Amino acid sequence: MNPEPRTPLASGSAPVRPANRRANSSAFYGQLHKIQGTTPPPVADEVVVTEDGKTIRITHSDTKYTIPLASSVAVPLPLGGSSGSSGATALVATLFYGANAAAAADGHITDLAIFEFIQTLDELMVPYEKSHAYHRPLDSSAAPRVVEIAFSLPQMLNLTDLRRHEDIWGFEKKWGIEVVLQRNDVFRRHKRxxxxxxxxxxxxxxxxxxxxxxxxxxxxxxxxxxxxxxxxxxxxxxxxxxxxxxxxxxxxxxxxxxxxxxxxxxxxxxxxxxxxxxxxxxxxxxxxxxxxxxxxxxxxxxxxxxxxxxxxxxxxxxxxxxxxxxxxxxxxxxxxxxxxxxxxxxxxxxxxxxxxxxxxxxxxxxxxxxxxxxxxxxxxxxxxxxxxxxxxxxxxxxxxxxxxxxxxx
Missing domain, CATH: 3.40.50.1000 (HAD superfamily/HAD-like)
Structure with missing residues (x-):
């Protein structure tokens, strides 16, 4: 039997995290800004989506983000990060559309939402480093309501703090998407x-x-x-x-x-x-x-x-x-x-x-x-x-x- 389609819940069903429980990247950056080579995340980015709907350019620089093809697979990243940085942790985020149906009227997780999530991760990097993320839709390549994104983060921002981060909750509220974060290792798919x-x-x-x-x-x-x-x-x-x-x-x-x-x-x-x-x-x-x-x-x-x-x-x-x-x-x-x-x-x-x-x-x-x-x-x-x-x-x-x-x- 095929799974039934996800039914969006009423607007506002996801809880709003109290301010005194938030983790904020500034708390980490304050202690880490003296590390040699540390560069703050870029600000005031202007985003342009090209005609093919797959490539997004940050116009203040030559950086390009290319959304992988629908057939790409969220494979575990090396513990050192695909860019070779040390101390990175391989994580996976499962994004579910429908927590706040009014926030995403087109009914699925868009490429722009995926990009903004990856950009949110980029801005949490201290020292700054462009993330190397891979994603795949889990239910439909044309109009996905469930997408998983594999990425890596430095260990100084641990999984517990990332789950509680105000920027993650802000993304959920804006897009009507729930985010489930966990370690991306072999045991993620092989529980017993x-x-x-x-x-x-x-x-x-x-x-x-x-x-x-x-x-x-x-x-x-x-x-x-x-x-x-x-x-x-x-x-x-x-x-x-x-x-x-x-x-x-x-x-x-x-x-x-x-x-x-x-x-x-x-x-x-x-x-x-x-x-x-x-x-x-x-x-x-x-x-x-x-x-x-x-x-x-x-x-x-x-x-x-x-x-x-x-x-x-x-x-x-x-x-x-x-x-x-x-x-x-x-x-x-x-x-x-x-x-x-x-x-x-x-x-x-x-x-x-x-x-x-x-x-x-x-x-x-x-x-x-x-x-x-x-x-x-x-x-x-x-x-x-x-x-x-x-x-x-x-x-x-x-x-x-x-x-x-x-x-x-």
């Missing part, structure tokens, strides 16, 4: 373990809110859930508060909920493709085990971990209490490490996907962490974020083109 949150990630509901609906306490439970997912209150305390409100709910509620649960569009295809690549898959949920096991079976996952509600001795009602280990943020991170160890998989060959504050720790220790349609504060803290109506888009971040995805499905 994927772990997922369940509620509002693999499925579109928050299960505890659905249970609360049975007893008319949905609004109260939902407010506690929202505060917990935003990191405003401790997850364990909030879980106990919400579970206490479920006392007296029929124990059969989980069977009644199964027809109501909506699996996130693209999640089945994503899991099927990963299984065909030999991945181990797990759901690590702050929800409840009966439905986590249901999702495990529906998606063909290998592991399911979640919280267990106590049932009354006669088996008829929930008591509002929990038994066993609570699956909070620390537990999720521990389970990721445990599953990886059991299967002989190094952490840099893992990735984690979630939407809440209790997913951040597992996203931080995984080789790649993705906040998928996440709460705003989680998107600010996560290693990367992706807002999409189609979960299969995660495969693009792994470097798989539309054609390659079709082969896996």
């Amino acid at each position: 373990l994927a772990v997922f949150d369940m509620d509002s990630t693999l499925i579109q509901q928050e299960v505890i809110d659905e249970i609360a609906r049975f007893i008319g306490k949905e609004d109260l439970v939902s407010r506690i859930t929202e505060r917990a997912m935003n990191g405003e209150i401790d997850f364990t305390d909030s879980l106990k508060q919400r579970c206490a409100l479920l006392r007296g709910v029929p124990a059969s509620v989980f069977d009644q909920l199964k027809p109501v649960i909506t699996i996130t569009p693209g999640a089945r295809e994503l899991c099927r493709a990963l299984k065909n690549l030999g991945y181990k898959l797990a759901v690590l949920s702050g929800g409840f085990l009966p439905l986590a096991n249901y999702i495990k079976n529906e998606l063909g996952l290998d592991y399911a971990y979640a919280n267990q509600l106590v049932v009354s001795p006669d088996g008829r009602e929930l008591t509002g209490e929990l038994t066993g280990d609570i699956v909070h943020a620390e537990r999720k991170a521990t389970l990721l490490q445990q599953i990886a160890y059991e299967n002989g998989i190094p952490l840099h060959q893992t990735f984690a996907v979630g939407d809440g504050a209790n997913d951040l720790k597992m996203m931080e220790i995984a080789g790649l962490g993705i906040a998928f349609n996440a709460k705003s504060m989680v998107q600010l803290e996560a290693p990367s974020h992706l807002n999409s109506a189609w979960m299969q888009d995660v495969l693009y971040i792994l470097g798989l083109s539309k054609e390659e995805q079709a082969q896996l499905l």
Whole structure:
């Protein structure tokens, strides 16, 4: 099955980074300007696009930027940089069109947007050095909505700071394009373990809110859930508060909920493709085990971990209490490490996907962490974020083109 087209989200869905969290190239340049040969980035560039739409000239100099052909491939650059400079790190950026549909009315990532992204990278170089970037569209060569760009940056601007840089966020806001940055090495395309949150990630509901609906306490439970997912209150305390409100709910509620649960569009295809690549898959949920096991079976996952509600001795009602280990943020991170160890998989060959504050720790220790349609504060803290109506888009971040995805499905 071919992936469905990406559906643009509403304007303004991408979070705006607070000023006090920004990284700025001037902070690096202030310490590095005395290095011999350092030259500040050129300013007041005037850009002209030639008739073929592929070559862009900076008119104040003889520098030319040529956008590679559509068939070019984003191959890893040497660690020393293609220009031979020492201390450079090979990175890859995956650009997704549609985070702010109003910002790019023509409906795809244009050559000019690609050029401006490369120019943005150039301006972050201290000492200044023209970047040597390669790009390829992943879904369509004529009107791409997903493009990957391989490039190198000096080590003095590390990956964490680059992800938080105000210029990157400014580019995203201007063009309506989300940027996912990661190291461009062999393990980027060859991961072996994927772990997922369940509620509002693999499925579109928050299960505890659905249970609360049975007893008319949905609004109260939902407010506690929202505060917990935003990191405003401790997850364990909030879980106990919400579970206490479920006392007296029929124990059969989980069977009644199964027809109501909506699996996130693209999640089945994503899991099927990963299984065909030999991945181990797990759901690590702050929800409840009966439905986590249901999702495990529906998606063909290998592991399911979640919280267990106590049932009354006669088996008829929930008591509002929990038994066993609570699956909070620390537990999720521990389970990721445990599953990886059991299967002989190094952490840099893992990735984690979630939407809440209790997913951040597992996203931080995984080789790649993705906040998928996440709460705003989680998107600010996560290693990367992706807002999409189609979960299969995660495969693009792994470097798989539309054609390659079709082969896996």
